[in-house]
Amino acid sequence: MSKEPFRSALVRQGDPRRTPSIRARVPLRLGLAGGGTDLSPYCDTFGGAVLNTTIDRYAYAFIAASDDARIHFVAPDLETSESYTPEALEQQAARDAKLKIHAGVTVGMARRFGFAIEPLRLTSFVDAPPGSGLGSSSALVVALVEAFAAYHQLPLGPYDVAHLAWEIERVDLDLMGGKQDQYAGTFGGTNFIEFLTNDRVVVNPLRVAESVRNEIETSLVIAFTGVSRMSATIIAEQRSGLIALSETSIDNMHRLKQDAHEMKDALLRGDVAQMARILNRSWTAKKNTAAGISNPLIETLYACAHSAGAIGGKVSGAGGGGFMMFIVPPERRVEVIRALNLAGATASGVHLVTEGAETWTS
Structure with a gap:
């Protein structure tokens, strides 16, 4: 440059x-x-x-x-x-x-x-x-x-x-x-x-094949927990464990990286059920990298979504609040959204977009 x-x-x-x-x-x-x-x-x-x-x-x-x-x-x-x-x-x-x-x-x-x-x-x-x-x-x-x-x-x-x-x-x-x-x-x-x-x-x-993309998009639900969180404390704890070469931190990071490779393969195959299983597994590993990633509100919403039909879920981003994401059978999406909203979250479907950064003049 x-x-x-x-x-x-x-x-x-x-x-x-x-x-x-x-x-x-x-x-x-x-x-x-x-x-x-x-x-x-x-x-x-x-x-x-x-x-x-x-x-x-x-x-x-x-x-x-x-x-x-x-x-x-x-x-x-x-x-x-x-x-x-x-x-x-x-x-x-x-x-x-x-x-x-x-x-x-x-x-x-x-x-x-x-x-x-x-x-x-x-x-x-x-x-x-x-x-x-x-x-x-x-x-x-x-x-x-x-x-x-x-x-x-x-x-x-x-x-x-x-x-x-x-x-x-x-x-x-x-x-x-x-x-x-x-x-x-x-x-x-x-x-x-x-x-x-x-x-x-x-x-x-x-x-990603269009049919696969449509299935994944129709299977996604996002929900704002109502709590905006500051990620710095969580990230600092994660980094501390890595700097100290904590065996637990390193092993869980290795698990998260392997999950990214397996999730990619499942997504390209259009295997939404496998994507949900990996999402749940990653959520467990992520919670082991730092305190504060989950809390009673998040666990309540996670259980609520699964009771309503979700098959996979986790917090998006560092954790502690913000948005959660869930994979649901499309036929159960309305029930999951309704249950999350009744539990105090703000839930909806979401559309995937292919364009990145764009600029134009007025």
């Missing part, structure tokens, strides 16, 4: 109403198997493998000209906004901002590619709350990176975007987490992603 200055794609005409806006959207994801093996130091030592698929929930980012000499960050879904002079943003906001992701991406992109931070309005929203377990924070980072790349005509490919988003989120901002979410959102679709030594990542798009 070149670090030479790039000229903006937008034509500044002095009147923000006449300046086109850049729009970006990035899909959220469901982790089907292998989640956690994309964490360092496990993937750096043993190599990780994750199977995930993107869904019809999105993170959005919009860049437009500012009507004053300030840069504005707006997140209406979080009921938060703030503004800075470009100089103040460069000096402190990436550290002190309420909307750290907006500030971090703005400063990180400017420093890496050598363009000046200029007055603009950066607006975002996400179709899931923070701590959803659907990779929403990372999808937002990717959406912001994509918006800036389009705004400044940066010649970035999908691997560049995903790695850059990971670097800004995990290194610049020091936000805990793995690597799968940035690649899932950037590439889109159903992917088997390998995380290798020396920071190498290989995204293997899966060619």
Whole structure:
């Protein structure tokens, strides 16, 4: 990636109403198997493998000209906004901002590619709350990176975007987490992603037969527990076990990685019953990697869904709250959704999407 200055794609005409806006959207994801093996130091030592698929929930980012000499960050879904002079943003906001992701991406992109931070309005929203377990924070980072790349005509490919988003989120901002979410959102679709030594990542798009895809989609139920969780504590405990070479932690991570390989094979065969068995097995292994991954609410909803007909299930993401996902016989989907909603969750079906990050102008 070149670090030479790039000229903006937008034509500044002095009147923000006449300046086109850049729009970006990035899909959220469901982790089907292998989640956690994309964490360092496990993937750096043993190599990780994750199977995930993107869904019809999105993170959005919009860049437009500012009507004053300030840069504005707006997140209406979080009921938060703030503004800075470009100089103040460069000096402190990436550290002190309420909307750290907006500030971090703005400063990180400017420093890496050598363009000046200029007055603009950066607006975002996400179709899931923070701590959803659907990779929403990372999808937002990717959406912001994509918006800036389009705004400044940066010649970035999908691997560049995903790695850059990971670097800004995990290194610049020091936000805990793995690597799968940035690649899932950037590439889109159903992917088997390998995380290798020396920071190498290989995204293997899966060619899923349409009939299989339809069956899997019709068999999926997602449910928001009503609790947004902070994943950092859980991830920190997982990493501690790996750094200490805890035999329990390592063995369970090996199990999760093997489950990703077996889940991929079951998915390509369209063996939904086997996918459900692997999902249950992975859930048991995942709970053994850190305290707090499950709790009485999650266990109650898990039991409720199974009593109503679900055959497989787990928490999406790090655990502790957020969304759960279930595999159900399609004929029982309505009953499972109804039972989960009566138990206090917000449940629905979900559609799989094949497109990854997208940008356009208004």
